[in-house]
Amino acid sequence: MSEPALRERRRRQTEREIGDVALELFERQGVDATTVDEIARAAGVSSRTFFRYFATKEAAALVPHVDLDERVERMLAELGPGRPLLDQLEDVWREVLTAFDDGRSEAGRLLLRVRRLMLTEPGLRQAAVALDAERVDELVARVARAMQLDDDLPARIAVEAAAVAVRVTLDRWADARDEGRRVDLLATYADACRYLRELGGPG
Template sequence: METLRERKKRRTRESLLRAALELFTTQGYEHTTVDEIAEAVDVSQRTFFRYFAGKEEVAFAVQNITEAAFVAAVRARPPHEAPMKALRQAFLEGWDAIRETVESLVPVELYLRMYRTIESTPALLAAHLRRSAATEETLARLLAEREGVDVDTDPRPRLAVAVFAGVIRVTERQCSLREDFGPEALRTLSAAYLDQVGSALTGNWRAA
């Protein structure tokens, strides 16, 4: 059971997180200081650094949690599933749980706004791509372990993850360009795009 001290610490961390994302999305990441984030929660700069190493860490705090949840969901998929199906089902079937995790920290609307901020901020976009590459490598090694292959000699795990990540990247970008795109629309679009991977890669695109 969570103690009173632990509850207070969790609430302070979540308050700092929400305040940071609000400031990043309203006045810009580059124009927001740690002092402003701390002041918004009525704590000291020193308190901020007890919870986060800096602005970049707090900017990606929610994404860190959702990515870890997705990796865990892939790891939990039935061993008989083909790799691409395991990735697809982990994403789609784990959607509600991941959404609930986000909502326990920040409003989903704020989470989506933050993604648009990441897309439009060069420093954050570079960090996002670097972090995504690390997550993709984790997933590739997980798939290789599931399938009993060597990730360093068999290209298929990295190729499968690259294709899957590319689809998610496309749908996330679509979401970032349209403010009327909500979580369910993103899930539906992702499912539709994943269903087209086979024909997109091997089919003839030209009309008969």
């Protein structure tokens, strides 16, 4: 692994370590009752270091899993004009959902913990919405470059459409888990993608 790649992995690992501590504290005592100083102290870093990684305490609980993030990065690096954009984005999201392993993997368990916390913590939900918007903007810019587009409108439409299918899939899956029901994550995503494409069909 190159030195820049190693530094980036270490940065992501540090983010994840701080995020794990923040999530544990939020689960135990609530977001409002938890301070940045507490999170930093429990993570073994200074408050200044905390703010080098996160703008807010809520953002610390929303860090992607390190290994999953790297897998997504590799797939995004392969985007190009050779295939329909929506097909490529669906492949990326399918990789993400496969990695969740229906809640059995570390990344899947982390997702469920964060989502359950969001149900009772409106501040965390608001932070997640804001962070999602930032990530969409970053992804749109990246996709437009990869697809060699002069106008980012096609990229934004495809990214937003793919994100809707994923969001609906995760909501249905996680809601079912919370209610003690079993919903197959990948099968639900396949249905969501099919329904999305049928919206543009005849009729």
